[in-house]
Amino acid sequence: MLIKSFRLRLAILYTIIISLMISAFAFSLYREYHSELYKTFDDNLIKDAKAELIAENKTSTIRQNAEMVRKYSNEFYRVINSEGKFIIASADNEKYRWPLNMDIMRITLKGTPNFETIKHKGENYRLLYYPVDSENILRIGESLYDTEQKILILNRLSKMFFPLIFLFSALISWLFAWKAVSPVIKIKSFAEQIRTGRVEKRIDMRPKGSEIDDLVKIFNEMLESIQNFIESQKRFTSDVSHEIRSPLTSLRGNIEVALRKKRHAEEYETVLQNSLSDILRLSKIVDNLLFLSRADNNTLELRMQRFDIPQLLKSITEQKRSRAIAHGLSIAEEYQEHLELLGDMDLLEQAFSNIVDNAIKYTPSGGKITIKAMNVDNNPTIVVSDTGVGISQEEIPNIFERFYRVDKSRSGKPRGTGLGLSITKWIINAHNGKIFVKSRAGAGSDFVIVFPQKKIKNS
Numbered sequence: 001m002l003i004k005s006f007r008l009r010l011a012i013l014y015t016i017i018i019s020l021m022i023s024a025f026a027f028s029l030y031r032e033y034h035s036e037l038y039k040t041f042d043d044n045l046i047k048d049a050k051a052e053l054i055a056e057n058k059t060s061t062i063r064q065n066a067e068m069v070r071k072y073s074n075e076f077y078r079v080i081n082s083e084g085k086f087i088i089a090s091a092d093n094e095k096y097r098w099p100l101n102m103d104i105m106r107i108t109l110k111g112t113p114n115f116e117t118i119k120h121k122g123e124n125y126r127l128l129y130y131p132v133d134s135e136n137i138l139r140i141g142e143s144l145y146d147t148e149q150k151i152l153i154l155n156r157l158s159k160m161f162f163p164l165i166f167l168f169s170a171l172i173s174w175l176f177a178w179k180a181v182s183p184v185i186k187i188k189s190f191a192e193q194i195r196t197g198r199v200e201k202r203i204d205m206r207p208k209g210s211e212i213d214d215l216v217k218i219f220n221e222m223l224e225s226i227q228n229f230i231e232s233q234k235r236f237t238s239d240v241s242h243e244i245r246s247p248l249t250s251l252r253g254n255i256e257v258a259l260r261k262k263r264h265a266e267e268y269e270t271v272l273q274n275s276l277s278d279i280l281r282l283s284k285i286v287d288n289l290l291f292l293s294r295a296d297n298n299t300l301e302l303r304m305q306r307f308d309i310p311q312l313l314k315s316i317t318e319q320k321r322s323r324a325i326a327h328g329l330s331i332a333e334e335y336q337e338h339l340e341l342l343g344d345m346d347l348l349e350q351a352f353s354n355i356v357d358n359a360i361k362y363t364p365s366g367g368k369i370t371i372k373a374m375n376v377d378n379n380p381t382i383v384v385s386d387t388g389v390g391i392s393q394e395e396i397p398n399i400f401e402r403f404y405r406v407d408k409s410r411s412g413k414p415r416g417t418g419l420g421l422s423i424t425k426w427i428i429n430a431h432n433g434k435i436f437v438k439s440r441a442g443a444g445s446d447f448v449i450v451f452p453q454k455k456i457k458n459s
Helices: 006-059 102-108 145-195 210-259 265-296 309-326 345-361 420-430
Strands: 066-072 075-080 086-090 114-120 123-131 136-143 305-308 330-335 340-343 368-376 379-386 434-439 445-450
Touching: 006 066, 006 123, 006 136, 006 145, 102 114, 102 123, 123 145, 145 210, 210 265, 265 420, 305 309, 309 330, 309 345, 309 368, 309 379, 340 345, 345 368, 345 379, 345 420, 345 445, 420 434
Parallel strands: 330 368
Antiparallel strands: 066 075, 066 136, 075 086, 114 123, 123 136, 305 340, 368 379, 379 445, 434 445
16 A cells, blocks of 8 residues: 655654654663573582582582582492581482583583573572583572563563553654754745745745755745746736737727728838838737747757858848938948857848847937957957947946837937847857846947857757
């Protein structure tokens, strides 16, 4: 049966581990106690044997539970029995209290004391075979009753306390498991709140250890990213709706006005021209949105080739020059010769064109646009400067966001879609480049693009 509760599984694991540890400790303690009891018992027998020999030399008698065995030729005879009486009897005579172990007798005569445990009249005895000399052995025996009773008491205590130890282990394990799992339970409750859309809250938890603390940090960062993404998507949806609604409303208005009555060909031509302008604007918005969608989903592949940067900038400048002249602007160019870059020329052309278009759009008549290309610290660098309305310090961090446009009142010109600079930044970043702006309101702007000479990313 699979246990679904992680806390219960953890508690069972803890219980097993604690129970095994306590059992192993108790078993080791029991073995040590058992061994020490018998060792002490045997040591006392040896002490008694030594004391008995001293006493026997003085009195020629030995105490009860001791006997002297002597070897004659290949036979063993009891010369003093276990009642301390002097006798001469064959060792094979079973009427005496303790039978002789011939093998142990022979080993003992070599000078080494030996022990034997026997059962006599339902009671266990511990016998010591103690060598006196090359012919005599002293045997001393003591009942193991008291020692065995101590072992039995210990066994009963073990059987009685083991269930209590198991229950104690289970209780401690359950508390430990609850303590260990409680942070996860808290995170789970937050996850359930997130599922209902409440991503504004954050987990506030005291330190629980590096693993849990790291998990909480990652979770909070994930919540922050989710919240930012949701808010970004809301703004994006709102901005897209607004951008598409404007040209559609204009188209509908022009067509409705044109259909109210018959008009001259010149009036229809004006309506068609206005409608075409709105359609082109819609088409540009859709193209930009498709580009950003492909970029977000990593489906854009850079077609890398090495090309001459000044040559590309000259081509862009020639395309934009007539529009600049129409706005009363001049364009100056400063290029370092033989400046090459490995990249997607089509995408970079789109990025540079967006920056030049932006400069033309926000530079008043009589202004000047300067385009430079140079090698700075072995990094190809492009700078597009204008003498336009500039950008305030508060707006600079936002100009690369989607659908963000500077205040229309500063330029006096219609705003664009607000996607051009966002697309430009993505293209530059895709080439491992960096783009940043130096500007202030009323003092023009410098758009600086820096590319690394090596390690261009192909995505």
